[in-house]
Amino acid sequence: MDIFQAARANTGRHKEQYQAALEAADEATAALLAAFVESVLHDGNLSINMRVFVAENFMSGSPYENIYEFCDRMSRLSGRDAADIIKERLGPYCERRLKFDASRPEFKLVYYAALNIGGAGATKYGEICVVLGRCLEADGRRAAYLRGDSLNDYFDAAAGADMPRLLTDICAETDRAYLAVIKHAGEIPRTERAGWETLVCSNASYIEAIFDVRPAKQEVSEIRVPVASYDALWDIAFADFSRRLASAEKALANDFIQLLDAAGTARIQVRPV
Amino acid sequence: MWRILAYCREDGWAILEHAGTTGLLRPPYTGQVTPIDPAALPRLLAEPGMVCPSAEHQQHPSRRAPLDFLNAEILRSRAEAGRALPEDGYGPRMLAMAPAPVLARMLDRIERELVAQGRHEPARAALLAVLSAPAGFSNPNLHQRAVALMTRMDAAARGRSRLLADAADFSARFPRVAGKFGTEPLRQFNAAISGAHDIFGLNRAA
Numbered sequence: 001m002d003i004f005q006a007a008r009a010n011t012g013r014h015k016e017q018y019q020a021a022l023e024a025a026d027e028a029t030a031a032l033l034a035a036f037v038e039s040v041l042h043d044g045n046l047s048i049n050m051r052v053f054v055a056e057n058f059m060s061g062s063p064y065e066n067i068y069e070f071c072d073r074m075s076r077l078s079g080r081d082a083a084d085i086i087k088e089r090l091g092p093y094c095e096r097r098l099k100f101d102a103s104r105p106e107f108k109l110v111y112y113a114a115l116n117i118g119g120a121g122a123t124k125y126g127e128i129c130v131v132l133g134r135c136l137e138a139d140g141r142r143a144a145y146l147r148g149d150s151l152n153d154y155f156d157a158a159a160g161a162d163m164p165r166l167l168t169d170i171c172a173e174t175d176r177a178y179l180a181v182i183k184h185a186g187e188i189p190r191t192e193r194a195g196w197e198t199l200v201c202s203n204a205s206y207i208e209a210i211f212d213v214r215p216a217k218q219e220v221s222e223i224r225v226p227v228a229s230y231d232a233l234w235d236i237a238f239a240d241f242s243r244r245l246a247s248a249e250k251a252l253a254n255d256f257i258q259l260l261d262a263a264g265t266a267r268i269q270v271r272p273v
Numbered sequence: 274m275w276r277i278l279a280y281c282r283e284d285g286w287a288i289l290e291h292a293g294t295t296g297l298l299r300p301p302y303t304g305q306v307t308p309i310d311p312a313a314l315p316r317l318l319a320e321p322g323m324v325c326p327s328a329e330h331q332q333h334p335s336r337r338a339p340l341d342f343l344n345a346e347i348l349r350s351r352a353e354a355g356r357a358l359p360e361d362g363y364g365p366r367m368l369a370m371a372p373a374p375v376l377a378r379m380l381d382r383i384e385r386e387l388v389a390q391g392r393h394e395p396a397r398a399a400l401l402a403v404l405s406a407p408a409g410f411s412n413p414n415l416h417q418r419a420v421a422l423m424t425r426m427d428a429a430a431r432g433r434s435r436l437l438a439d440a441a442d443f444s445a446r447f448p449r450v451a452g453k454f455g456t457e458p459l460r461q462f463n464a465a466i467s468g469a470h471d472i473f474g475l476n477r478a479a
Contacts, residue, residue: 053284091325093315240364241399247344248285248300
């Protein structure tokens with residue numbers, strides 16, 4: 001059984017836990033938990049945080065690669081061994097990553113995103129939050145969701161991945177709202193509704209989505225940028241009139257211009273949030 | 274000592290370690306390094322383009338040194354990929370794609386940081402870019418504000434040159450200059466500045 005089959009096999013389990021939580025909660029808390037589920041069902045999408053350079057490449061049609069695909073491509077181009085390239089990329093964390101990914105064959109073939117009900121996502125991975133609007137499983141793909149980052153939260157020093165826990169927690173797309181509400185049940189009553197999107201996906205925490213088909217630019221429904229980063233990007237335009245830009249600013253401006261161009265062509269809105 | 278743990282050659286994102294703290298350095302560089310949880314490092318390092326630097330480029334003696342290294346790497350990598358960065362023209366290219374709220378914010382900054390500071394040349398270039406931008410010329414409010422700022426700068430320039438032109442008794446104010454060049458060349462010089470509205474426009478006016 002692979003992780004996607006395990007996720008399917010868990011269908012109903014998270015909903016049962018949610019219903020148990022509803023029964024145990026007082027009326028006001030139960031109403032909030034139900035509203036939270038409704039919010040995830042209604043607004044839930046997948047998002048991938050990318051740096052401007054990566055988002056520009058993606059929106060311009062370059063294939064989105066996981067690290068193994070990238071290293072294989074580099075290996076073909078350079079003639080170097082792909083394993084050496086991975087070591088070079090991951091440095092001191094190479095062993096951990098390889099050990100984790102070796103624990104299931106599908107881990108080397110998947111792509112990662114996060115459940116998102118609004119907001120700019122986990123910006124530490126990139127200020128451009130690319131929102132994939134459609135339902136993955138409706139498109140015939142396989143998707144699985146975990147409470148947190150698989151590489152951090154499900155790492156086991158001996159086995160690579162803590163598979164018993166991972167296979168218990170994992171759920172399919174139909175149950176992701178219940179996974180989210182169980183994860184955040186303690187925080188939901190004391191968090192303003194406007195803050196729910198940050199609960200679900202932020203630098204501090206996110207629900208990881210794992211899927212087995214490469215994401216494509218045609219699936220993008222929206223691009224969100226945190227206001228501070230959005231302003232900082234446009235401030236480069238102002239700086240260009242008043243002083244000489246550094247190379248990093250020129251590269252950022254150039255990539256941002258091309259990202260806006262590609263998004264405009266695809267009629268995708270780039271929105272400060 | 275500043276240590277680069279990993280960086281991206283193409284865009285200059287870097288994970289730095291300094292004084293026991295690990296942080297994220299991202300362009301545009303403001304001198305700020307955002308602290309990050311070391312638990313995020315394995316995932317960050319797997320992000321597209323991130324590489325660990327070779328031993329000779331890991332340690333940097335000052336806060337400035339990693340920035341110089343990263344800026345140089347960006348130029349090199351873009352050139353190697355056949356995507357050399359254009360030398361200039363970023364401001365006008367960006368503003369041509371800017372939506373109205375961005376242009377409004379731009380006008381605020383032009384007014385506050387350029388016009389009010391007497392930096393009329395960059396202000397004029399920026400205002401022309403705003404006026405040329407599709408969202409600028411199609412929005413009456415933005416258009417009027419930009420034109421008003423242009424007019425304000427022109428009025429200020431005229432005021433400055435009038436000060437010179439109105440100084441009828443130039444010889445009395447600057448007797449040594451008048452003695453050296455004569456009164457008539459000075460009168461012509463004043464008139465030329467006045468006509469150009471701006472001392473930097475003197476050659477064009479002449």
